[in-house]
Amino acid sequence: MIKRLGAEFIGTFWLVLGGCGSAILAAKFGGxxxxxxxxxxxxxxxxxxxxxTGAYALGHISGGHFNPAVSFGLWAGGRFSAKDxxxxxxxxxxxxxxxAWILFQIASGAAGFAIDNTAAGAFATNxxxxxxxxxxxxxxxxxxxxxxTAMFLVxxxxxxxxxxxxxxxxxxxxLGLTLIHLISIPVTNTSVxxxxxxxxxxxxxxxxxxxxxxxxxxxxxxxxxxxxxxxxLGQQGPDIxxxx
Numbered sequence: 001m002i003k004r005l006g007a008e009f010i011g012t013f014w015l016v017l018g019g020c021g022s023a024i025l026a027a028k029f030g031g032x033x034x035x036x037x038x039x040x041x042x043x044x045x046x047x048x049x050x051x052x053t054g055a056y057a058l059g060h061i062s063g064g065h066f067n068p069a070v071s072f073g074l075w076a077g078g079r080f081s082a083k084d085x086x087x088x089x090x091x092x093x094x095x096x097x098x099x100a101w102i103l104f105q106i107a108s109g110a111a112g113f114a115i116d117n118t119a120a121g122a123f124a125t126n127x128x129x130x131x132x133x134x135x136x137x138x139x140x141x142x143x144x145x146x147x148x149t150a151m152f153l154v155x156x157x158x159x160x161x162x163x164x165x166x167x168x169x170x171x172x173x174x175l176g177l178t179l180i181h182l183i184s185i186p187v188t189n190t191s192v193x194x195x196x197x198x199x200x201x202x203x204x205x206x207x208x209x210x211x212x213x214x215x216x217x218x219x220x221x222x223x224x225x226x227x228x229x230x231x232x233l234g235q236q237g238p239d240i241x242x243x244x
Contacts, residue, residue, distance in 0.1 A: 001084075005091040007062035011054040012095035015047070015066050016199050020124035021103050022046035023189075044181035047190070052174025059170065067193040068092055068216075069223035073153035076227030077234075079160075092195040100199030117206035124200050125208035126191040126215045134186035138214065141188045145218035146225065148180045149192045153226025154233075161234055191215040192222070 022043050029037045038046070055064040063080070065071045068089040074080035104123075107113050115123050120131045128141035136144070155176035159169040177192075184190045191197040197215035201208045 001087065004062040004084075005087055007058040008065060008088055008091040009095040011058045011062070011064060011066040012092040012195050013099045014054050015050040015193070016096045016099035016196050017103065018050035019043070019047035020100065020196065020200055021106075023121075023124040024103055024107055040185050041182070044178045044185065044190075047181050048174040048176075048178030050174075051177050052170045055170035055173060062088075064170070066092060066095075066195075067219075068195055069149050069193060069219035070153065070156060071223075072220050073149070073156070073223030073227035076224040077153065077157050077231045078227075079157065089195070093198055096195040096199030097202060098199075100203050103200075104203050115204055117204045117208060121189045122208065123204050124189065125204050126189045126197045126201070127208050127211050128188060128214065131207055131211060132187060133189055136187045142214055142218045144184050144187045145191055145215065146222035148184050148190075149219040149222030150226035150229070152176060152180060152192055153223050154230050157227065157230040157234060188215070192219050194219055 022038060023046075026038045026046075027040075027043050031037075051064075051066065054066055058064055063074070065074065065080075065088060071080060071085055071088045071092070075082055075085060100123075107123075120127060120133050120135075125131070128136060128138045132141060152173075156169075156173055158164060159172040159176075180192055181190045184192075194216040197212060201212045201215075
């Protein structure tokens with residue numbers, strides 16, 4: 001268990017360091033319009049790459065959750081034990097907090113760096129209303145996070161099913177997370193991961209921290225929903241492929 005928790009800590013650390021780091025350090029590098037900045041597409045790809053690489057490196061040790069909502073979803077899908085939920089969530093959250101702290105230390109090395117906790121998406125935080133990048137309200141943010149996380153669990157459970165092509169699950173999962181970010185960055189700055197949201201919100205404080213509840217509640221609800229749906233959908237039924 002200690003090694004499994006270590007893998008979850010490192011994997012979540014990597015996800016936040018790579019994903020949030022790309023948003024904080026590289027998205028607008030050089031200012032608006034600078035061709036060196038990676039923008040929304042680059043940030044979305046960075047989050048997908050962290051999961052893809054982390055799953056290949058660490059998935060065989062812990063299952064490669066790196067996300068409390070994924071742990072809940074795998075439990076709901078019958079793939080994870082309830083007794084391991086709390087330790088996994090603690091390890092994931094601590095990994096995210098450490099990554100956010102390291103990103104702050106790096107970002108602080110630039111002249112004039114300061115976090116504006118009155119701005120949407122400050123230090124890669126998630127939010128709604130005035131703290132949504134696109135100004136989306138709480139209802140839109142909640143629905144978006146629930147649906148995106150539910151579909152993420154469907155992808156994870158499907159890609160790791162015993163009948164799925166072997167060895168390709170991290171690619172499908174990483175590309176799935178990339179797509180989720182492409183859709184939902186304008187709405188909430190994309191969480192689908194309570195640990196990821198917590199790490200940066202603790203450093204920023206203010207409204208992003210007060211809105212953090214939504215980025216725990218909605219992804220966990222979505223994760224459980226996706227797990228339940230796939231548990232029903234993925235049950236072995238009659239062979240309709242014509243290959244029997």
